[in-house]
Amino acid sequence: MKPAKEEDQALKVNYADRNSGRGRGRGAKTSQGRGKRINKESIECYKCHKLGHFQYECQSGEGGYANYAEFDDSEEVLLMAHDEDSSNSNSKLWFIDSGCSNHMSGVKAWFHDLDDSFRETVRLGDDSKMNVMGRGNVKLQLNGIVQVIT
Secondary structure (H helix, E strand, O other), X not given: OOOOOHHHOOOOOOOOOOOOOOOOOOOOOOOOOOOOOOOOOOOEOOOOOOEOOOHHHOOOOOOOOOOOOOOOOOOOOOOOOOXXXXXXXXXXXXXXXXXXXXXXXXXXXXXXXXXXXXXEEEEOOOOOEEEEOOEEXXXXXXXXXXXXXX
16 A cells, blocks of 8 residues: 555544444444433533523523514614616616615715725626625715715
8 A cells, every 4th residue: 555645645533432333232322212311400501501401402582482683673774775866877876775785886986995906796686797896985974974884
């Protein structure tokens, strides 16, 4: 057998204790099937941090709620739409989706702190791709308050 190159070599360590193996015969796992129950007095639940049960057995917080992020009413939310007279050119239109991961605009002058060296591609809703030619922040003034969209 030729020695393997260092970058191609992989090692695996197996540890077999006397109780490992398959089936019910010699070397069967002792924790399978009926038998002694585990003493859960010192087991801490990862969900409620109380002793005596596992997380999957936890009854705390079960009130018909699913695992989802809740909306915090105290959190400030900015939703904005821009509408312009349809007789004007579409070059100043900017569509904002409050659920999107990135806000995009083709008007370079609107950007504050623009990084022209940033290059990437984004996939649009119609499954087409578009080149990103920079990244920055946009300052908007709404009702006398300046908001920054990042």
